[in-house]
Amino acid sequence: MDRLFALVAVAVALVAAPFLKTVINRTKAAVAGRQGPPLLLPYRSLVRLMSKGAVYGSQTTWIFRAGPVVSLVSTMGALCLVPFAGRPALVHFEGDILLMAYLMGVGRFFTVFAAMDTGSSFEGMGADREAFFSALTEPSLLLGVAGLGAITGSLSLSGIYGKLGGSAFLGSNLPALIFILAAFVIVYLVENSRIPVDDPTTHLELTMIHEVMVLDHCGIDLAFIEYGGALKLWTMGLLVSGLVFPGGTGSLWLDVLLSLCCLMGFQVVVGLVESSSARLKMGRVPLLLAVAFVMSTLWIMWVVR
Amino acid sequence: MEFLLLGSVALYFLSALGSLSFGRRSPGGWIVPLSSVLSSLMAVLPLVSVLACGSILDFRVPWGFPVGSFHVRMDMLSGWFVLILSLVSPAVALYGRGYLSNRGETVRGSWTGFFLQMLSGGIFMVLISYDGILFLLSWEIMSMAAFFLVMFDHPREENRRAGWIYLVATHLGTAFLFFMFFLLGAKAGSFDLDSLLGLGGMANLVFPLAIVGFGAKAGFLGLHLWLPEAHPAAPSHGSALMSGVMVKTGIYGVLRVLAMAQEWPQWWGWLLLILGVASGLGGVVHSVVQRDLKRLLAFCTVENMGIILIGLGIGVLGTGYDRSVGVIAMGGALLHCLNHSLFKAGLFMAAGSVIKTAGTGDMDWLGGLCRTMPRTGTAFLVLCLSVCGLPPFNGFVGEFLIYTASYLTVVPGAMSSVGLRIGGFVAISSLALVGGLAAMAFLKAYGMVFLGFSRSDGAAKADPGSDMVVPMSSLTILCLVLGLAGSASILMAGSVATAVHPLDLSLGSLTPLAEVSKAYLNVSFISFVLFGAGFWLWRLRARLQRDRTVSLGPVWGCGYGNPSARMQYTGSSFSQPVFAAFRSFLRSEVAGSLPEGYFPGPSIFHADTSGVFHRYFYGPLFGTVMKVVGEARKLHHGGTHLYVFYVFAALVAVLLWSLR
Numbered sequence: 013m014d015r016l017f018a019l020v021a022v023a024v025a026l027v028a029a030p031f032l033k034t035v036i037n038r039t040k041a042a043v044a045g046r047q048g049p050p051l052l053l054p055y056r057s058l059v060r061l062m063s064k065g066a067v068y069g070s071q072t073t074w075i076f077r078a079g080p081v082v083s084l085v086s087t088m089g090a091l092c093l094v095p096f097a098g099r100p101a102l103v104h105f106e107g108d109i110l111l112m113a114y115l116m117g118v119g120r121f122f123t124v125f126a127a128m129d130t131g132s133s134f135e136g137m138g139a140d141r142e143a144f145f146s147a148l149t150e151p152s153l154l155l156g157v158a159g160l161g162a163i164t165g166s167l168s169l170s171g172i173y174g175k176l177g178g179s180a181f182l183g184s185n186l187p188a189l190i191f192i193l194a195a196f197v198i199v200y201l202v203e204n205s206r207i208p209v210d211d212p213t214t215h216l217e218l219t220m221i222h223e224v225m226v227l228d229h230c231g232i233d234l235a236f237i238e239y240g241g242a243l244k245l246w247t248m249g250l251l252v253s254g255l256v257f258p259g260g261t262g263s264l265w266l267d268v269l270l271s272l273c274c275l276m277g278f279q280v281v282v283g284l285v286e287s288s289s290a291r292l293k294m295g296r297v298p299l300l301l302a303v304a305f306v307m308s309t310l311w312i313m314w315v316v317r
Numbered sequence: 318m319e320f321l322l323l324g325s326v327a328l329y330f331l332s333a334l335g336s337l338s339f340g341r342r343s344p345g346g347w348i349v350p351l352s353s354v355l356s357s358l359m360a361v362l363p364l365v366s367v368l369a370c371g372s373i374l375d376f377r378v379p380w381g382f383p384v385g386s387f388h389v390r391m392d393m394l395s396g397w398f399v400l401i402l403s404l405v406s407p408a409v410a411l412y413g414r415g416y417l418s419n420r421g422e423t424v425r426g427s428w429t430g431f432f433l434q435m436l437s438g439g440i441f442m443v444l445i446s447y448d449g450i451l452f453l454l455s456w457e458i459m460s461m462a463a464f465f466l467v468m469f470d471h472p473r474e475e476n477r478r479a480g481w482i483y484l485v486a487t488h489l490g491t492a493f494l495f496f497m498f499f500l501l502g503a504k505a506g507s508f509d510l511d512s513l514l515g516l517g518g519m520a521n522l523v524f525p526l527a528i529v530g531f532g533a534k535a536g537f538l539g540l541h542l543w544l545p546e547a548h549p550a551a552p553s554h555g556s557a558l559m560s561g562v563m564v565k566t567g568i569y570g571v572l573r574v575l576a577m578a579q580e581w582p583q584w585w586g587w588l589l590l591i592l593g594v595a596s597g598l599g600g601v602v603h604s605v606v607q608r609d610l611k612r613l614l615a616f617c618t619v620e621n622m623g624i625i626l627i628g629l630g631i632g633v634l635g636t637g638y639d640r641s642v643g644v645i646a647m648g649g650a651l652l653h654c655l656n657h658s659l660f661k662a663g664l665f666m667a668a669g670s671v672i673k674t675a676g677t678g679d680m681d682w683l684g685g686l687c688r689t690m691p692r693t694g695t696a697f698l699v700l701c702l703s704v705c706g707l708p709p710f711n712g713f714v715g716e717f718l719i720y721t722a723s724y725l726t727v728v729p730g731a732m733s734s735v736g737l738r739i740g741g742f743v744a745i746s747s748l749a750l751v752g753g754l755a756a757m758a759f760l761k762a763y764g765m766v767f768l769g770f771s772r773s774d775g776a777a778k779a780d781p782g783s784d785m786v787v788p789m790s791s792l793t794i795l796c797l798v799l800g801l802a803g804s805a806s807i808l809m810a811g812s813v814a815t816a817v818h819p820l821d822l823s824l825g826s827l828t829p830l831a832e833v834s835k836a837y838l839n840v841s842f843i844s845f846v847l848f849g850a851g852f853w854l855w856r857l858r859a860r861l862q863r864d865r866t867v868s869l870g871p872v873w874g875c876g877y878g879n880p881s882a883r884m885q886y887t888g889s890s891f892s893q894p895v896f897a898a899f900r901s902f903l904r905s906e907v908a909g910s911l912p913e914g915y916f917p918g919p920s921i922f923h924a925d926t927s928g929v930f931h932r933y934f935y936g937p938l939f940g941t942v943m944k945v946v947g948e949a950r951k952l953h954h955g956g957t958h959l960y961v962f963y964v965f966a967a968l969v970a971v972l973l974w975s976l977r
Binding site: 064065066070072077081085086088092103104107108110111114117118120121129134135136137143144147149150154155158161162165166217227231232233236305309312 | 753770833871
């Protein structure tokens with residue numbers, strides 16, 4: 013039964029992930045007083061990209077072509093490890109957070125390699141920023157999960173998010189949870205290249221981070237990348253929204269409904285953040301990540317005595 | 318069994334002599350690789366009996382020296398490291414044949430073969446010596462053989478300097494080891510390791526000595542200075558053996574001391590952990606900012622020693638509280654020793670191929686080799702993924718164990734000691750940061766060497782011959798196999814880890830490892846599924862593109878249609894963020910001039926990251942030593958009357974002392 017639920021959850025994620033982009037963009041549009049894009053625009057652009065041919069840089073190799081495939085596949089792998097609505101994920105074992113973090117790493121590796129394969133300076137610029145910022149988010153993510161593990165007494169994501177409901181919240185661990193949540197939100201913004209770190213809608217190559225790495229991809233490759241990005245939004249979004257609403261109401265449908273609302277609500281928050289703040293200077297980003305790291309360490313004051 | 322083991326060692330030394338005698342003639346080139354392969358084959362049976370069946374091979378004959386005896390023993394711990402040597406050594410020897418061919422220097426080739434086999438044999442002897450004196454003797458054979466390998470290209474001044482630094486470093490380390498063994502031997506009245514069990518109650522004095530002595534060989538931060546100098550200087554197969562296997566003898570030594578101690582004080586664990594964090598972070602930050610490929614790899618060795626030390630630290634700390642955590646972390650450290658040997662040796666081989674065919678190891682002058690050296694490029698890609706600990710390759714398995722052990726310390730359970738939890742906390746955060754930055758170093762290494770445009774005309778023409786590609790590829794395949802069969806390797810390393818444990822172990826202690834190993838089956842499973850999914854997507858991609866126009870064109874350059882290789886991002890630019898963020902730690906000296914004016918002339922940028930320790934610790938230290946020694950020289954100015962006075966003064970002093 014759990015297996016079946018997890019399978020359905022993954023299937024729903026695979027279908028609904030691009031919609032998260034719509035939520036963010038609609039929120040931004042509403043704040044700016046615009047009408048916003050059509051609801052199914054991400055899907056339409058995926059279909060459009062899938063039906064195109066391609067132009068490749070004259071000296072790119074197979075790595076450039078394999079990059080999108082590998083990063084999409086590894087994000088799918090990460091998706092299978094994240095629990096939904098407090099129910100166990102499709103695959104769960106002690107220490108699966110490491111596999112999740114490192115699978116994301118594999119995806120990043122190939123995205124960066126594909127960018128460097130073009131030999132363009134812009135892509136090199138994006139590549140080194142992405143690599144560096146991601147390197148700095150890693151400790152926050154893994155330590156935050158360690159804190160959650162210390163609170164719930166479990167080592168797997170499914171165990172942690174399954175046990176978070178109810179008492180863990182209202183006890184003395186509440187401040188610890190809030191700090192971990194804050195750290196995760198920052199990690200989310202960085203990893204998914206949102207403002208205040210990166211701007212997905214920017215048009216100046218010099219200031220891009222993630223966007224510039226995929227400048228030279230087109231057609232089906234770009235579709236893979238866009239889709240992988242949407243899946244990443246969903247996967248990491250579950251890590252954050254699972255902290256806010258861990259499930260445990262007793263009714264399956266209510267859990268699912270509230271979890272989905274929470275996930276969408278979090279995207280609205282991201283949209284609000286994007287509308288209300290500007291990008292940081294590049295040199296300031298490591299400081300933001302240092303803040304995230306400090307946030308993810310503070311749980312030790314409440315949890316370890 | 319013992320006969321096979323001794324034969325396997327002897328073969329190394331015999332083939333060293335063989336390389337000297339027949340190396341000038343063409344078939345001589347085969348002596349070294351063949352004997353290495355034969356040696357490893359001979360070691361198979363002893364290794365199986367030790368590692369799989371848990372037997373102990375012991376051989377002892379008295380010798381003519383007044384102290385010590387020829388006492389050789391292979392137990393689980395030795396066996397594990399002998400396994401590492403037996404896997405890497407044949408590949409290295411075979412690669413060396415290709416690497417040294419057509420250099421037109423058979424003389425040097427035969428000498429290199431000699432020292433290479435002496436190094437392998439010396440390492441082997443170090444690992445199985447069970448007597449202090451024999452151990453030190455082997456240790457010196459190994460260290461000196463490595464010195465001559467570093468001096469391989471001695472006409473170049475920087476290589477002579479590297480050899481010199483290595484010589485000083487290794488002998489500083491050896492001095493501490495001498496001190497340690499003589500302290501122990503004097504107390505116990507024998508140098509046999511059996512009689513030193515429990516370290517004769519001097520454990521707390523012996524352990525720091527061992528850390529410094531063995532640390533100089535393993536390249537812990539602060540004692541690592543010789544690594545980035547020596548590895549680039551040695552021929553690439555020499556660096557592969559040194560970085561892959563010789564450095565591990567330092568780890569082996571620490572483990573041997575741990576195994577001899579009956580109990581492990583907590584502060585040992587903290588010392589190992591702090592050293593590990595320092596080596597890991599220090600090594601990786603230096604690694605990212607290097608320009609030279611082999612220097613980058615050398616610093617990466619320091620970083621991986623740090624990861625191993627973190628594992629040992631958590632292992633020793635955990636043993637005080639909860640055995641399962643200790644065993645898991647120890648197993649992780651041991652497994653990472655094996656894995657690091659495989660991918661680091663492979664990486665040095667790949668670097669050697671690049672240097673041999675492209676003529677330089679400076680990453681800012683390379684690029685695009687993926688197209689001219691496809692096989693080396695693919696192998697290097699896999700090795701990069703392994704070294705960064707990414708699934709499904711073998712680097713992930715060891716790190717997974719160390720991480721899991723650290724996570725177990727923070728999860729409340731049988732033990733909720735604050736100290737141990739803080740230890741786990743430190744381990745997790747530093748491992749994560751080290752992992753991220755290591756990824757950066759290797760993104761740079763691979764991207765700058767193999768991807769993009771070639772940055773100079775001298776770039777490679779073609780893949781090297783198969784005698785260089787095959788050994789490198791075989792190590793690469795091993796990396797993949799050990800990663801996919803992670804569960805099995807966890808159990809293997811786990812049984813060795815339990816052997817190191819000082820506690821009296823029942824069979825029950827293997828259960829946590831069995832659990833981790835079972836958990837790892839999921840990783841292998843997911844890897845296979847993802848391989849399948851990736852293959853399917855690749856096919857889909859091909860099918861969708863089959864009947865559409867797929868063309869080639871220039872990449873986007875902001876409308877500038879004529880990009881050149883000079884305009885590419887260089888390795889130095891790639892590591893600039895790290896360079897800037899860790900400025901205060903790296904203490905680099907930056908010199909340069911920006912282009913100025915309306916018609917800018919040439920601009921220069923030069924950064925020198927020679928390292929903090931050179932400038933702030935060893936420089937002043939050796940300066941002081943020189944001053945003191947210089948003062949002492951005045952006692953010795955050569956006048957006979959002065960010496961007569963010394964003799965007289967000594968006599969008087971002895972007289973006075975006897976009249977006390």
